[in-house]
Amino acid sequence: MTIENFVEKFAFAIEVETVSLTADTEFKALPNWDSLNALSVIAMADADYGVALSGEDVHSSTTINDVWKIVSARKQ
Amino acid sequence: MFKGKTILVTGATSGIGYKVCLDLLDAGAKIFAVGRNQDQLAALQKLQPENVQTLAFDLTQFTKYSETFASVPGLDGVVCSAGIADSNPLRFFSLEKYQRTVDINQTAPIALVAELARNRKLNAGASIVLLASIMGTKIGRNGGAAYAGTKAALTGFAKVMALELANKSIRVNCVSPGMVNTELADNQSEVSTEARQVDMQRYPLEKRYAEAAEVSSAIRFLLSNQSSFMTGENLVVDGGYCAQ
Numbered sequence: 457m458t459i460e461n462f463v464e465k466f467a468f469a470i471e472v473e474t475v476s477l478t479a480d481t482e483f484k485a486l487p488n489w490d491s492l493n494a495l496s497v498i499a500m501a502d503a504d505y506g507v508a509l510s511g512e513d514v515h516s517s518t519t520i521n522d523v524w525k526i527v528s529a530r531k532q
Numbered sequence: 533m534f535k536g537k538t539i540l541v542t543g544a545t546s547g548i549g550y551k552v553c554l555d556l557l558d559a560g561a562k563i564f565a566v567g568r569n570q571d572q573l574a575a576l577q578k579l580q581p582e583n584v585q586t587l588a589f590d591l592t593q594f595t596k597y598s599e600t601f602a603s604v605p606g607l608d609g610v611v612c613s614a615g616i617a618d619s620n621p622l623r624f625f626s627l628e629k630y631q632r633t634v635d636i637n638q639t640a641p642i643a644l645v646a647e648l649a650r651n652r653k654l655n656a657g658a659s660i661v662l663l664a665s666i667m668g669t670k671i672g673r674n675g676g677a678a679y680a681g682t683k684a685a686l687t688g689f690a691k692v693m694a695l696e697l698a699n700k701s702i703r704v705n706c707v708s709p710g711m712v713n714t715e716l717a718d719n720q721s722e723v724s725t726e727a728r729q730v731d732m733q734r735y736p737l738e739k740r741y742a743e744a745a746e747v748s749s750a751i752r753f754l755l756s757n758q759s760s761f762m763t764g765e766n767l768v769v770d771g772g773y774c775a776q
Contacts, residue, residue, distance in 0.1 A: 459541070468623075471623070494722070494724075495722055499619065502625045511727060512724050512725065
């Protein structure tokens, strides 16, 4: 359970290359970011980490690391 | 309008189903309320103990339908309102989530109506209302394939049930709302408050979601004799969303 793995899974969820993202990427500024991507990230957290994220969690996060902090905190 | 009528309502403990129960009681009906939340069922019964029968039952327990519904009295109406709306986007498709949605939203209504019809629990002139949605027949929404599919299925069921039950003067129709201010909508936690506000702006009529009462009134219309020559139909209640 590392941030590197999370970035990889995040990239899969929003259908971009892993190398195009880092923990500090401001994901909502990505050109392909849309509401389906938000749903996919929530579904990824559920499927891969067993964590329930809300739309508010994603909306209030700026970077991928912000989302990771929520996921890792709830995973514990 | 419903004095002396007995109407079974599924999903009776929350949202639209609960509102339908309250409105039917106000209109003089007796109700047979089916739900999973025992506390809510007890609270409903306390409102008018002489007019409310309750049944705590998980509608996905299909093998128990025969024994469970044997005690149901002759019915003048059925409202199938129980439903769930789990987000299940294709990229993380869960067969388990999908099957649960199908069981509750799609299989339960037809299994229930079949059980009641087979055991002659539906009085001549009865009216059945299935709670469908504009999702499926009119629009799609990200992550909602299972929900859309099950709700579209209900509109198909209504047509076939209408034909099969017409010889007993039993009518079957659907009501298809857009988004409604209920716990089901509130529990869609994957949608942020901001996204919901933006979505409301897409509803031409007053830029808002429907209230449960506005869907309940359409259901009561279809239950009543005022719709006595309507069957196999789908009544859309969406504030003009699909007119765009």
